[in-house]
Amino acid sequence: MSEPRSPDSWQQVTSRQDFTAYLRQLSADCESACGGQDPRVTAAQRWTNQSVDAFLWAWVRLLESRLDGTDLLHEEAPGMPGWRGLAFQLDTLRTSPPGFDSALADVVTEPGEVGSAHDLRLYAATLATDFARDQREMQLKTGRGEWAGDGGSWASGTLHDVLESWTAWLDTDAPFHARLEPVTWWSVAHQLSVARIYE
Secondary structure, eight states: OOOOOOTTGGGGOOSHHHHHHHHHHHHHHHHHHHHTOOTTOOGGGSOSOOSHHHHHHHHHHHHHHHHTTOOOOOOSBTTBOHHHHHHHHHHHHTTSOOOOOTTTTTOOOOGGGOOSHHHHHHHHHHHHHHHHHHHHHHHHHHHTTOOOTTOTTSSOSSHHHHHHHHHHHHHSOOGGGGGGSSOOHHHHHHHHHHHHHOO
16 A cells, blocks of 8 residues: 655656656555545545546636636746646645536547647546546446447546556656646646556
8 A cells, every 4th residue: 555645745846757756646545545445544635536537527627717817726837837737736636626517518629729728628628528428338338238348448447547547658758758848738638638548
């Protein structure tokens, strides 16, 4: 079992390597807290959003707070989340209420179209809707007795596994990683799109 993460570890993130280590710990915390397997996890450390789509809808809600002028996003530079800002957002999402928005459920945004917090909000809604649809399709296949072993269009069906896939990809030495610096809303969208399919 992993040690519960200290609540302020996002503050120590300054680089991709730091963020990858933070994400690895976040994934381990998710596995313990969401599964209820670690008795050392306190109520404050428990995850409100235990599914991929709930986590993404909470992100939609968090990004909406930026649009209404309250600016709850910890940015390292004006208009850019940076690694620390991204870690801050993920830390906040553990216990944020989900923000399902039926008006956004039909919006389809591609990662290459993301250039602002507003665009990432739309993309997170696109991913949340896609994940829920994918899970429904897999359940229907299973219910009809059809083979559903390919796992659908998402490589992972749990939040822990998606966070783990994101970590694994950031841990590799992919040429694309050079395009992640500095961390922009566009690069966050691309990280999410890879986490969706990376195994």
